[in-house]
Amino acid sequence: MRKNPLLSRLDEVAYGSLDKASFKASLRLQVYFTGRTHELFLQFGKQAQAALLKHGNADGVLDGTSGFQAQTELLQVWGDTFKTWQDEFLSARREAVAIPYGVMALRHERLIVESGLLTESASAMNEAIEDGVFKPQIEILLNSAAEHLYGDGINLSARIWRIDAAGRSAINETLMAGVADGDSAWNIAKKLQQYLGAGENCPRWTSTRLYSRTATDRAAGDPTGLLSGNDCDGKGVSYNALRLARTEIQKAHALATDKVLAAQPWVEQEKCNLSAAHPEPDECDDVVQGGDNGDGVYPVGTIEYPLHPHCFCFKTAVLMDEKAFTSQLNSWLNGESWPAMDDYKNMIGGDASVSLMPDAFSLAVWLFSEELSL
Secondary structure, eight states: OOOOHHHHHGGGSOGGGHHHHHHHHHHHHHHHHHHHHHHHHHHHHHHHHHHHHHHSOTTSBOOHHHHHHHHHHHHHHHHHHHHHHHHHHHHHHHHHHHHHHHHHHHHHIIIIITSSOSOHHHHHTOOOOTTOSOHHHHHHHHHHHHTOOOTTOOOHHHHHHHHHHHHHHHHHHHHHHHHHHTOBHHHHHHHHHHHHTOOTTHHHHHHHHHHSOOHHHHHHTOOTTTTOOGGGTOOHHHHHHHHHHHHHHHHHHHHHHHHHHHHOTTEEEEEEEOOTTOOSOSHHHHHHTOBTTSSSEESTTSSOSOSSTTOOOEEEEEEOOHHHHHHHHHHHHTTOOOHHHHHHHHHTTSOTTSOOGGGGHHHHHHHHOSSOOO
16 A cells, blocks of 8 residues: 555654654644634634624714624624634644644554564554554543533633633624714724734734744654744633633644554653743643653653643653563564553554554644645
8 A cells, every 4th residue: 555645754753752743743733823823813813803893983983773783793703713724723632632643553563463473364454444453542532622621620611611702702892882982884894803912913924934934843753832922822712712722732742652552562652841931840740750760750640730821741651661561562473462462452453463553644734734724
């Protein structure tokens, strides 16, 4: 079977560096969605300005009737805008969950499919499942993440509703105050844009981070400034939308990472790492300096990320020695007991020889693609 060119590029990623590759892919996803959020809210602001100017009188002022007409149009436009944002946000969560499964798929390919230990008959069955094997696991994780309750006892759907309600409130309050004060349609539009708080330069900044970095920059893996900068901080509604999106995308990615680490028989422990964008000491530093040896290494599943909103710290796997794994795999293939490998085989459908490479597509796209979209 001819391998997709993007998947072929995954061979450039070192066996022990795949968890870092997963982290980088998730950061690129976050950067893309940050810019997309600002882009959508800025687009709404322009549409809102056009609608307000259309309904204003010769002096550009709205009365009660024209204000009501403008309000109806603005709420419709906001509804369409927010629906697009919500759909893309949910797609981003799905991509965030799929990325760590790409790590498992590639390690599976290298350690098992290409091990040379499989029998001829088993190798003959080594055909990739085109749609991937992890769809059921991805759905379970997404549902689990959606029902996660933070300290305020609110789940994902309620948080999304809050962002929508905040946008509608911004429209209603700004418009009613402007009509009551006899403000111009132009000024009302400007105040509404301020209330939404999108940054005019953010889409350009994120585009530069995603597409204009040199091959040397990408190879060095330098994420400096990846999610910083006033242009993309946002205010008001846009800030709250991005705070929700970043936390939930990171939560989904972290849950999938935990599941993947626990499922891989060749993973011995997990190591916690600080994000390069880590601003100042907090609980993340305590975790990275914790563990039995003070090096941030723990039994798999000990630490649950993210530790706080906007947390971009991440885990990497502490792996078995590759030769030791090959030896144990060989023994397992010859009938010796290895319960963890039995569980793994069952999880991927009962055939250890099957290629999982289609499940690596999201990892490959967010690492390498120059045409990112959701």
